[in-house]
Amino acid sequence: MRKYLFVFVLTLKEYFTYRLNFLIWRIRVLISFLVPFFLWLTVTKQIKNFTGYEEKSIISYFFFSHLLSYFILGTRTVDITSQIQNGEIINLILKPMSFFNYYFFRDLADKILNFALSFLEIIIFFSVFSFTLPQLNFNFFLPFLSFLLIGLFLSFYLNLLISFLSFWSTEVWAPRFIFFILISILSGSFFPLDLLPKKLFSIILLTPFPYLFFLPVKMISSPETLINKIDFNFLFFMSIFYLTTLFFLSKILWQKGLKNFSFWGR
Amino acid sequence: MINVKNLTKIYKIYRKTGNLINDIFFRKYEDVLALDKVSFTIDDNELVGFIGPNGAGKTTTLKILSGILYPTSGKVSVLGFSPFEKREAFLKQISFVMGQRNQLIWDLPAIDTFLLNKAIYEINDLKFKKNLQKLTTILSAEKLIQKPVKMLSLGERMKMEFIAALLHQPKIVFLDEPTIGLDIFSQEAIRNFIKSYQKEFQATIILTSHYLEDVKRLAKRLIIINKGKILYDGSLVSIFQKFSQVKYVSLILEKEIKKEALLKIGQLINYQFPKAVFRIQKKFLPKVIGYINNKIDYLDLVIEDEKIEEVIKNLLSDHK
Amino acid sequence: MLKKIKRNLKIFLLFSYQSLKNTTQSRQALFLFTLAKILRFVLLFGLIFLIFSKTNNILGWSLKQVIILYLTFNFIDTFSQVLYREVYRFRPLVISGNLDLILIKPYHPFLRVLIGGVDFLDFLLLIPYFFLLLFFILKENILFLSFFWYLILVVNGLIITTAFHIFVLSFGLLTTEVDNAIMIYRDILNLGRFPVEIYQQTISFVLTFIIPIGVMITFPVKSLFNFLSFKNILFAFFIAFFLLSLSIYFWQIGLKKYQSAGG
Numbered sequence: 001m002r003k004y005l006f007v008f009v010l011t012l013k014e015y016f017t018y019r020l021n022f023l024i025w026r027i028r029v030l031i032s033f034l035v036p037f038f039l040w041l042t043v044t045k046q047i048k049n050f051t052g053y054e055e056k057s058i059i060s061y062f063f064f065s066h067l068l069s070y071f072i073l074g075t076r077t078v079d080i081t082s083q084i085q086n087g088e089i090i091n092l093i094l095k096p097m098s099f100f101n102y103y104f105f106r107d108l109a110d111k112i113l114n115f116a117l118s119f120l121e122i123i124i125f126f127s128v129f130s131f132t133l134p135q136l137n138f139n140f141f142l143p144f145l146s147f148l149l150i151g152l153f154l155s156f157y158l159n160l161l162i163s164f165l166s167f168w169s170t171e172v173w174a175p176r177f178i179f180f181i182l183i184s185i186l187s188g189s190f191f192p193l194d195l196l197p198k199k200l201f202s203i204i205l206l207t208p209f210p211y212l213f214f215l216p217v218k219m220i221s222s223p224e225t226l227i228n229k230i231d232f233n234f235l236f237f238m239s240i241f242y243l244t245t246l247f248f249l250s251k252i253l254w255q256k257g258l259k260n261f262s263f264w265g266r
Numbered sequence: 267m268i269n270v271k272n273l274t275k276i277y278k279i280y281r282k283t284g285n286l287i288n289d290i291f292f293r294k295y296e297d298v299l300a301l302d303k304v305s306f307t308i309d310d311n312e313l314v315g316f317i318g319p320n321g322a323g324k325t326t327t328l329k330i331l332s333g334i335l336y337p338t339s340g341k342v343s344v345l346g347f348s349p350f351e352k353r354e355a356f357l358k359q360i361s362f363v364m365g366q367r368n369q370l371i372w373d374l375p376a377i378d379t380f381l382l383n384k385a386i387y388e389i390n391d392l393k394f395k396k397n398l399q400k401l402t403t404i405l406s407a408e409k410l411i412q413k414p415v416k417m418l419s420l421g422e423r424m425k426m427e428f429i430a431a432l433l434h435q436p437k438i439v440f441l442d443e444p445t446i447g448l449d450i451f452s453q454e455a456i457r458n459f460i461k462s463y464q465k466e467f468q469a470t471i472i473l474t475s476h477y478l479e480d481v482k483r484l485a486k487r488l489i490i491i492n493k494g495k496i497l498y499d500g501s502l503v504s505i506f507q508k509f510s511q512v513k514y515v516s517l518i519l520e521k522e523i524k525k526e527a528l529l530k531i532g533q534l535i536n537y538q539f540p541k542a543v544f545r546i547q548k549k550f551l552p553k554v555i556g557y558i559n560n561k562i563d564y565l566d567l568v569i570e571d572e573k574i575e576e577v578i579k580n581l582l583s584d585h586k
Numbered sequence: 587m588l589k590k591i592k593r594n595l596k597i598f599l600l601f602s603y604q605s606l607k608n609t610t611q612s613r614q615a616l617f618l619f620t621l622a623k624i625l626r627f628v629l630l631f632g633l634i635f636l637i638f639s640k641t642n643n644i645l646g647w648s649l650k651q652v653i654i655l656y657l658t659f660n661f662i663d664t665f666s667q668v669l670y671r672e673v674y675r676f677r678p679l680v681i682s683g684n685l686d687l688i689l690i691k692p693y694h695p696f697l698r699v700l701i702g703g704v705d706f707l708d709f710l711l712l713i714p715y716f717f718l719l720l721f722f723i724l725k726e727n728i729l730f731l732s733f734f735w736y737l738i739l740v741v742n743g744l745i746i747t748t749a750f751h752i753f754v755l756s757f758g759l760l761t762t763e764v765d766n767a768i769m770i771y772r773d774i775l776n777l778g779r780f781p782v783e784i785y786q787q788t789i790s791f792v793l794t795f796i797i798p799i800g801v802m803i804t805f806p807v808k809s810l811f812n813f814l815s816f817k818n819i820l821f822a823f824f825i826a827f828f829l830l831s832l833s834i835y836f837w838q839i840g841l842k843k844y845q846s847a848g849g
Contacts (some may be wrong), residue, residue, distance in 0.1 A: 020763045024770050031773045034785065042784040047640045129786055174615035178622040185629045196636070277845055329846055334686045336842040350842075357692035369687040373608055382604075385596050386693055 003097055004105040011076065011109035029070065030121055036190045037062045051195050052225045060134035060221045061192050065213065066122055068220075069189050070114035072151045072213040076106040080163035081172050084261070093258070100160070100254075107156055136220055143232070144219035150239045151212045157246040158208065164250065167257030188214035194226060205230065208246070211239040267470060268308040268331065268438070273340035275301040275326055275494075300326045302494035303340065308472065313464055315485030315502075316474040319582060323494045324474040328440045331472070332362050345437065358387055361436035363427055365443035370415045376426040377411045380433060387434035394433065401429045404462050405455065421452030428459065432467075439463075441473040445480055457483050478575050492582050506571045509581050513551055515544045517558065518566035531557060540565070545572075597693055601702040605671075609706045616707050623711065627660065630779075645783045650726060652781065655807045657719040659779050662740065662803060663772075664712050666747040672703030673751050674768055676758045683847035699755060728810060735819065736810040743802035745826040747775075752833035759840030762847075778803040798825050 015022055044050055044058045053061070080103070083089040092099060126133055162179055166172045184190060186209040193214050194201055204210055215235060218226045277298040301323045308314055316324045329335040330342060333349035333356070342349055347356040370379045384394045402408045405425045415423060424444065432439065441460070445453040461484060464471055475481055481488060481502075488505060490498040498505060515532075519540045528534055528542055532554055536543040546554050551569075558564065609616065634656060638649040647655070676699055679685045688698050723733070754767045774797055777785070782793050782800035794800035801822045808814040 018763050020761065021765060024764055024766060028766070028770050028773050031770070031777065034789065035777055035779060038785045038789075039780055042644060043637055043641075046644055050640060129788075171612050171615035174618045178618055181622045181626050185626060191633065329686065332690050334689050334846055335844065352689070354692045357690055360690065362687065362690050364683070364687065367683050367687060369684070371604055373611065374604065378604065382597075382600050385593070385600055386691055388593065 004101055007102055007105045008109045011106045012113060015113060026117060026121065029118065030125065033062070033066050033122075033125075037066075040191065053192060053195060056134075057222050057225075058192070059131055061217065063122060063126070063134050064217045064221045065189060065192075067115060067118050068148070068213045068217050069187070070118050071111050072148075072155050072216075073183065073187075074107065074111040074114040075155070075159045076110050077103055077156075077159040077163045078176070080160075081166040081176075084163075084166040085170060103160065104156060107159075111152075134221065137223060140219045140223040143223070144216055146236075147211070147219055147239065148216040150243055151216055154208060154239070154243050154246060155212050157243070157250045160250045161246060161253060164253040164257050167253070167261050183209060183212070186210070187212050188217065194218075194229065198229070201229075205235070205238065208242040211235075211242055215239065267310050267345060268306075268472075269341070269343040270307070270327075270331070271305050271341040273301055273304045273327075273330065273342055274299075274338045275323075275330060275335065276338045299494050301330075304491070304494070304496055306489060306496065306499055308470060310470060311464070311468050312487060313460075313471045313485050314473065314487045314489060315481035316472065316489050316491060317478070317481055317578060318491040320476075321493075322491045324491055325442050327491070328362070328442055328472065328474060332360055332440050333357070358434065359437045360440065361431040361434070361438070362440040363431045363442070363444055365424070365446035366420075368415070368423065368427060369430055370423065370426055372416050373414060375412050375414050376418075376430065379415075379426075379430050380411070383430055383433055389434050393435075397433050397435060398429070400466065401432060401463075404459055404466075405429065421448050421455070424448060424452065424456060425459075428456070432463065435467055435469075437469055439469050439471045441471065441475075443475055444473070445475065445477055453477070453479070460484055478578070482574060490578060490581060492585050495585075497581055497585055502574075505574070505577060510572055510577050511548055512572050513546055513548055514570045514572060515546050515551075515554065515558075516566075516568040516570070517542045517544070517562065517564050520563040520565050523562070531562075594693065594697060597697055598701060601698060602704040605703050606706050620707055620711065623708075627715075631656065645781065647781050647783075650722065651807065651811060654719070654722050654726075654810065655781060655803065656779060657715065657722060658740065658807055659803050661712070661715050661719050662743050662747065663775060664708055664715055665744065666751070668705045668708045668712055669701055670748075670751045671705035671708070672699055672701065673754055675703060676755055677762060677765055680758055681762055681847055686846055689841075696752075700751060723810070729812075732810050732812055735814075736806045739806035739809055739814075739819070739822055742822050742826045743806060746798060746802050746829055749826070749829035749833040752830075752837055756833065756836040756840040759837075759844045775799055775802075781807075795821075795825075798822075798829070801825055 040053075040058045040062070041055065044053055044055045048054060050058075080089070083092065092102065095102075123133075125131075158179075162172070162176055165175055186193075186204055186207060188210065193204055193210055196204070277300050279296050279298050280294070300321075304323070304327065316327065318324050326335065330337050331344055331349055333352045336350050345356060345359055347353055349356065370376055371382075380394075380398060383389075389397070402411065405428065407422070407425045407429070410418060410422050410426060411429075415426065418426065428444075444460075445456050448456065457480060460471065460473070463469065471484075473480065473484060486502055488498065488500065488502050489496060498509065500508070514535070519542060522539050525534070525537060528537060531544055532547075532550065533545045534542065535545050544554075555567075555569075558567065631653075634649070634652055637644070638652070642648065644652065676685075679688070679699065685699075688695055691698075723736075728736075750771050751768075754771060757764065757767050777793060778799040782790050782804045785793065790800070794804075805814055805818060805822050809819065
């Protein structure tokens, strides 16, 4: 277990070696927050009730969405692609530790760092621009925690799956880009998913994207608006379904990938 | 043609201390003196070899002479131009080949890069054809120019790099470690090529290398540089006169002599009858030769300089 | 003089031709890539319609105006990516040391590191974007004079984006620490997707007068509907000229401080 904690700390250290890069990364995170936040704030100021959202609840949604999206989505699995392509991955496979665990702890470091920094930044942002901090809704705390954990692992296995495609192709940047686009639109970071007309929303609930961070965000900010519309059991079932599917798919691809993998020397 | 006076170049390097806090907030920048008031002149049609250990300042010198780097102080004049200004008229007359770096377009055949350079250097059709043919003939590379560059071996790629660099018949050619990483045959081919090129096109060639073989074969003039200072600037031959204190004397003996008797002659390096090799200080050479002539029966006597590698190694370690 | 222009054009065309050859090498991936971009475009477009299904104006902007703004943003964004794609590949060029071999060539390095990698796939997308924009503009009753000023200001916006790209290049000469300098420019540009007025006052001010995204995108659209004062038009020209000159100056400084890679 100790070795994984070391991996965790080492990953954090890596971030601080390039301080300018680090700073720019944080600025980028903040800037990308501004567009959806101010867009929907302006809209809800004008339209007092937009499919159940008003100014206060929109602010609350984006506050939690900013915190949790980076926590859930943060990953270092992008490194896997280059490690496969330059053969570095062999070193990892030969070490006496589980590859999946290794990357889980690397990701955990990334997620926690993202969360801590996002938290700091958004508090500063809210106080500088005089927005009132939203209240946590603890009525559905247990569902919140469960969906959070499910989303965490869902994201982890999904990211691994995409990276494992590098075992078969060098053009893996294309699927990753598509994945990135789909997430930016369908996961709830650009707009609250339940803002959409009911039909569209139902379709999106059939994809894995809302189960990443949208559900935990709703559970901690305004669960009532969601519960009235959708059956809770259905949400739970879908998220578990996707989690198990992706878990097994990633394990299978990993085994197959190792077998197919031929390290062409440099 | 090339005139360098008191050229100095200082790099600013950031030193990592390993201490996380210091590395984020209190970074230290160090000044590294890469060239220290270096001066030399190079005329037309010379082939000069720059030698020195890693970090000596060889590549820095070449990069300043070609205009890539900006000198910290001193005067640099190449073909009457100030290189850093990168005037078009200047750039059209120079060329730079760096070992293991490419200007060739990776995914396409070399000929495409050649045609690109033809447009860039404004080489007319006739001259282009003539030079391309000459160069590919000397390098025996006629078939290679149509193959995508990524499919060539390192040796073949370097040949293409040379062609791309020389199509416009530059007056000055900078070669930075041109044979590094190549196998023996490719090294030989490149060396022969450079020699033929200079003979044919009468260019000034400045070459840096770790491989003394490159310099021995090609350069008549040697500049030895270490830690930013020039230690020697002169002909390859006279380096022995200046810096070598030692000669090697080889004797082929007529009859077997006891080792102790041989030791009277001087420092015995190797004795396996009939050959004995001595290392003799130059100042004692006349005496030693006299002694040998009087006291020893020999069939053959050969006097040689020490290896140039030895001379340079000693020179460099003296200046550590 | 004319000869020089001809030569530079020839070199540019040669670089673009090579870029095209390179593009056609991984077709499957690029097809998916383009599909994803179209998807994003359509979805965000749909979002605008969703918003305006519940109201007919946001801070004084009507649906038609917001659409034209979004399409103008799209055009400028795509155009600069098409032309300046090579800037995204600058850092590997510096790190490998191959930049040196470009610096000693007798043409301006911008021909290679700024516009030497024309992105043909995005260029294909640019055409329908352009016609879509034209379609929505022509649907309105626009005075020819307003359209004229709109075009001038769009070109002005393109000059500003050129300046930003040159800043990124200069930055790359000074430090290799940052691997995503161009991306931060893209993120800031994204703020211009919607009218600059939606942001809180300070941010809106910064986006208009300091990092002039507002000047690049909101201003041309405003002038199309006669909402732009002459004072602001003058300011737009001034800031474009100022930023371009400043960026070129930074590039010169970058060259002097450039320490090259390795030995």
